[in-house]
Amino acid sequence: MEDYASAKLVEEKVFKDPVHGYVHVRDRVIWDLIATKEFQRLRRIRQLGTTFLVFHGAEHSRFNHSLGVYEIVRRIVDDVFEGRPEWDPNERLLALCAALLHDVGHGPFSHAFENVFGTNHEEYTRKVLLGHTEIHEVLIRVSREFPERVAQVIDKNYTNQQVVSLISSQIDADRMDYLQRDAYFTGVSYGHFDMGRILRVMRPRKDLIVIKSSGMHAVEDYIMSRYQMYLQIYFHPVSRSAETILNQILKRAKHLNQESYHFKFEPYHFKPFFNNSVSLEEYLALDESIMLTYFQFWMEEEDAILSDLCRRFVNRDLFEHVDLNPEEEPERYAWLIEQVKSIGLDPEYYVSPDSTSDLPYDMYRPGISTKSPIYLEMPTGEIRELSDQSHIVEAIATKIKTDYKVYYPKEIRL
Amino acid sequence: MEDYASAKLVEEKVFKDPVHGYVHVRDRVIWDLIATKEFQRLRRIRQLGTTFLVFHGAEHSRFNHSLGVYEIVRRIVDDVFEGRPEWDPNERLLALCAALLHDVGHGPFSHAFENVFGTNHEEYTRKVLLGHTEIHEVLIRVSREFPERVAQVIDKNYTNQQVVSLISSQIDADRMDYLQRDAYFTGVSYGHFDMGRILRVMRPRKDLIVIKSSGMHAVEDYIMSRYQMYLQIYFHPVSRSAETILNQILKRAKHLNQESYHFKFEPYHFKPFFNNSVSLEEYLALDESIMLTYFQFWMEEEDAILSDLCRRFVNRDLFEHVDLNPEEEPERYAWLIEQVKSIGLDPEYYVSPDSTSDLPYDMYRPGISTKSPIYLEMPTGEIRELSDQSHIVEAIATKIKTDYKVYYPKEIRL
Amino acid sequence: MEDYASAKLVEEKVFKDPVHGYVHVRDRVIWDLIATKEFQRLRRIRQLGTTFLVFHGAEHSRFNHSLGVYEIVRRIVDDVFEGRPEWDPNERLLALCAALLHDVGHGPFSHAFENVFGTNHEEYTRKVLLGHTEIHEVLIRVSREFPERVAQVIDKNYTNQQVVSLISSQIDADRMDYLQRDAYFTGVSYGHFDMGRILRVMRPRKDLIVIKSSGMHAVEDYIMSRYQMYLQIYFHPVSRSAETILNQILKRAKHLNQESYHFKFEPYHFKPFFNNSVSLEEYLALDESIMLTYFQFWMEEEDAILSDLCRRFVNRDLFEHVDLNPEEEPERYAWLIEQVKSIGLDPEYYVSPDSTSDLPYDMYRPGISTKSPIYLEMPTGEIRELSDQSHIVEAIATKIKTDYKVYYPKEIRL
């Protein structure tokens, strides 16, 4: 068993990657994990869900991103941590595997999907690691406890918090990859920061990872990039419009199923989700190709709401939006609902409030997020949380407001 | 009618594009064309077919590329040709529409698909322009003859060959976009050339477009980039392996249908293609999401060949290859077939010869290609074909050899 | 006269520029200005003074930068403002000339030089425009008042404040060029922002220039880039060390001259500055080649202080620094002076306090700076100052602290 854990490929393999240049693989375990069907499935799930309907370049998959996260962790452990007394080299393979596999439980259009069906990609990641999967078969060859250890790292409760921090903290490899990758594929000029510099000043310390204070400005730049990417890309109102329609489609299909509606095209793959009884195999059988296929088929359904919403999504005929917080302006919201009713549409499906606090992105807010904050190590050895030290970061951390919008069909002219 | 042809948007719209920075739209006609369902459908067809299985970044769609070709033509006509006496400004909208729509008849994985079913994307482009489509409805509003004129430009038989050359020649906007775009998304360093410089020295002349000879070196660079992209990306042997399996899947499904095999999952969308009687609507109903969905379903089919080939494609378990031209080494080829038989596989589906001359990419070979060559205009006004003037280009044009490979399952160890 | 103002080159000329791609020149006036000896002289003055001793790429000249500022203004007036009713097209040439010439009065290592000799580059810019120069000869051909108008724009008191704002405001072409150019040549990853987007949302309004509020995030990004460039490049402590030595060299030479010291190598070019009586010709005769030549010669002087300081500068043997504000910690400062004395050095020349508030860079602090702030135009037409609208900018504008250091020879080990 030990042999497999340390087995190297005869010759290093590389993947050409537009963000990191190359992704380097020398470990047989990593190579074998990439070849599993569960990992290959990530090619059929987009990294940014519906964002490609606004930024046409954003068609990249979670497969891309997962390789990128792996590569960043590999650079940290091989080029920066190796040989340092505070870093246990026996954790290397664990860190690499957790990085590669951290998103393996994601389903298609996860955010909307989980919203409607109550599934949880973190729970499914655990199941992929520990269940009857090709990934599990690879991991168990390393050692009997290895799959569970990978799961613990991804669940953030592994004893060695250094390993957890690499994958999941306020400046983890996950975020560093997606900020750069999403910037690259959308083509925006935000999202660039000097990752090389940040990696070079990362240091393993007891139970955590610190950034040497000489790298503070590079970290500030990273925080500012993150802020810009959130406002410009992740919180983009038109992308949230597509998301909203997706939500409504799934909600309608679920509702029709409850009502025993007879589908022309049976939602075979969705049944387990409608019935809240989903096997791992059923979960993994669904991807974005299949969801898009259903939506195209459902454009022919007799149910006017389902077919209309599908048509809107497939042909990109999205909803309009208005700045409106229903709780603060209940009358204006009620008026909007009336408008929708007046043109014969059901507000349940055609009026959708949405706020950025519903999104799975968190600004840097130490003390609020459960993720470990960014620690600077001063020349004296003292360790300080970043926003204590940086005025800019403090400003960003404290001043972000939630943005409230309500989406509605553009047939209504406000 | 004239009004619609010249109608401008109140405010210019832009699409953020990673290759060109921004794609600018001011014309209402262009805006309306982009919103049609037939154009939106291009989002579900990858620009590089199966290449994403080798270069993981290459997940970009023909939608991306089509906007890019439009933008290049827009820059040429608006920034370079406008005001020059040899250019007829009345051709502007025609050039823009033809650029935007030149690929609109492409189906999913066109190359393999057309190979097996004998369809032709150029023929379908014409049908999309002239048939009962949203695109046709937009074009006909410009003028009664306009849809036909767009089709003629794309078919290369429009009277004004300047317009044809913009879209389809050895240095057209189509190629300039895809070389750069495919380089960007794959992440390779080839594929860069100074397009800005080339555009600036393009000039409309009687019946053709020339490049001022001061730009010769930029054009040489473009030819060299093209050469490198072909060898590195488009002719990549592993990408051709995926293509080969795709071919075999379609061939097998067609065969099973002829044999009246009972599919668990009916190839509903493929029936018209099996029967060689495809309506435009049926053609457009197929895209890569749907094909991938079928392949996933077919992994469960009882036919061992179909299910195995689908599994290989979906999970990226590709064929190996060997350098071998069956015509030149028939015995070695026969031997390989025997090897495949000996492990119980049908060589009809598990041995696939492939050569680069089967691919839809042509090197620069003036006199052989039907596309108009690259003309340099010397300071004297004399016009010369590029390879007459450039030693490098002459070398590239004459020295390319066809590469022959045979693909086979990796269970066989040669 | 009118003819010359509107004369165009037969063919557009371009300069290849690493930051903007190309600098385009069509106006004869601009072409003639670039060819003047006073403009060519800017090739011999580095944009970032002594910074190349820390960031070795920063060897670029003010010639580069001046072309860049011109090009940005050209893009604004030709591509964005042209045709808008609030913009007077008769101001175009004036704006271009002022952009090109705004730095033409800069001397070698201006900051240190002006510090010691009390010269003022803005005053000399005016003299170059209005005195007996080749530049004046070109400008006067446009019209009798034209040189004076260019001077007024650069002095910020021209009546049309739109033109002034293009060259000199909190988001002027000067800053937009140098931030990007200095980032490019130093190689840092800060300094990038989406200038294309900012230019596209700039609008001329009565007496000012506004940014449409849809571009606010691009402007925030610009402000954050600026903040990072200041902290990382312009305020870099080692670069300030070189500056400090330069100051001391000039101070010592001036002092020696007052003391009638007999120079081995006569400071012929410095005499007018020592005597506070400098003609325009004498001013322009000095550039950084000549200063460096003197410093190399002076390494052979008998005066130990002058020769030592010159050797340190030429061979890059710079001073160390400590965080210390003499006013706040007078005893620690006095102690440092004693240390320097104790190794036989004169603290007058070997102890140099320096603070970032002495530097010619200002953070964005509306109300404090004399430069006009950044105005956002809301969709309602209302105009707001940026930091009223942006929390990030407010934070940056209010939280910057001055950094105090004292420089001393590294022979002293603190």
Added chain:
Amino acid sequence: MEDYASAKLVEEKVFKDPVHGYVHVRDRVIWDLIATKEFQRLRRIRQLGTTFLVFHGAEHSRFNHSLGVYEIVRRIVDDVFEGRPEWDPNERLLALCAALLHDVGHGPFSHAFENVFGTNHEEYTRKVLLGHTEIHEVLIRVSREFPERVAQVIDKNYTNQQVVSLISSQIDADRMDYLQRDAYFTGVSYGHFDMGRILRVMRPRKDLIVIKSSGMHAVEDYIMSRYQMYLQIYFHPVSRSAETILNQILKRAKHLNQESYHFKFEPYHFKPFFNNSVSLEEYLALDESIMLTYFQFWMEEEDAILSDLCRRFVNRDLFEHVDLNPEEEPERYAWLIEQVKSIGLDPEYYVSPDSTSDLPYDMYRPGISTKSPIYLEMPTGEIRELSDQSHIVEAIATKIKTDYKVYYPKEIRL
């Protein structure tokens, strides 16, 4: 002594470099060499001589380039060769030092200078390494033979030809740095190639370095970049015009000195060169600041030829050129000389033939160049010269023609 050779800095030092990201220094010897005055002097010598007068970004120094060559060799030996049996790790420091110091004997505007005065920068490099210099003092601390070994590597006669090839062959670190660096600073889009890939497939073999054949296309791309850079930048006719004037200035000054002309401003630094008796110290005392200073002073000389040529150079009033090979068209050349005489100018100084074969750049021409060619290692282990294997390279290697021009003052209108 051994200690010093292996001494490491407490903490790795980095230089921010726009081309390579960072230059990394861990060896004390390298750190000490960079601090020497002879190495710092390279800051005052431009990498591309007079090219900045055509490509304004090309103001970068040989200091930049030397650090870059060092960094490339460091990456090869530390990241690729280390641990391979064919590579002797004891050669590491030698390779790094030779890379860093290979240009240390270059004088100002070397090409023109050597042309007129017959000096030789390779000879002076040897003198700097072995003479009374700070560099020698550092090297001798490594071992008694070390300075001589460094000199042998740079002279290409060191016994281990692997080390020589790193610094000096058809694909050495010198060329790989300057192609990329010159492209970066001029801003041209040529000059990019995938150096990362080339480095990764370099292998040490007995007496040579090979490139694994899987990297052939990356090497082709390098050869094509080189070809483009030569034609576009290094052979640029306007840059050669400035070079021509420089030659004439030096020739005139030498002539005047021979004629015992009384200079207003004594050519103190040039005397040793005029008299062909130059000490190392005198050689190193000259740099481009000083040359430019002389040229500015000499604009005031009474000799009309010298002052006029200096004015042309300083104010960039360059010569025109015509395609003309005096040997092939003697009559046309004679006629041009007559034209120059007819306006009262001395053709000795105002008519300058120049051909690209005079330039210090060689295309890839195996068998002609003395530098070792590029070897590919085939999968079989067989070693082949690149142009045997690559049609493109063969074409480039055989088809380059020399370009002949004659330069003359633009007062003559041909």
